[in-house]
Amino acid sequence: MANIKSAKKRIQIIETKTLRNKMIKSKVKTLVKKVDAAVAASDKAAATAALTEAIAEIDKATAKGIFHKNTAARKVSRLTKAVNAIA
Numbered sequence: 001m002a003n004i005k006s007a008k009k010r011i012q013i014i015e016t017k018t019l020r021n022k023m024i025k026s027k028v029k030t031l032v033k034k035v036d037a038a039v040a041a042s043d044k045a046a047a048t049a050a051l052t053e054a055i056a057e058i059d060k061a062t063a064k065g066i067f068h069k070n071t072a073a074r075k076v077s078r079l080t081k082a083v084n085a086i087a
Contacts, residue, residue: 024060024061024066025066028057028067032075032079034053035047035051039085044083047082047086051080051083058075
């Protein structure tokens with residue numbers, strides 16, 4: 001355990017940031033699941049709407065440094081490909 005005052009503060013800051021990161025990652029996962037569910041149901045309109053929302057959230061997470069830019073690009077690409085595959 002940290003004994004120095006500044007180290008104790010850093011631990012608190014890290015806990016706060018970790019919680020924020022978990023919340024954002026969880027939100028992204030939920031939105032991705034919505035897109036996947038719409039794709040599985042072959043609902044093009046719902047899938048497109050969910051895709052737009054998911055892409056926006058993934059981009060926000062990337063801007064905050066939660067996802068690497070290539071990871072975000074891969075996620076967006078896979079989701080877009082799945083939605084476009086709906087006939």
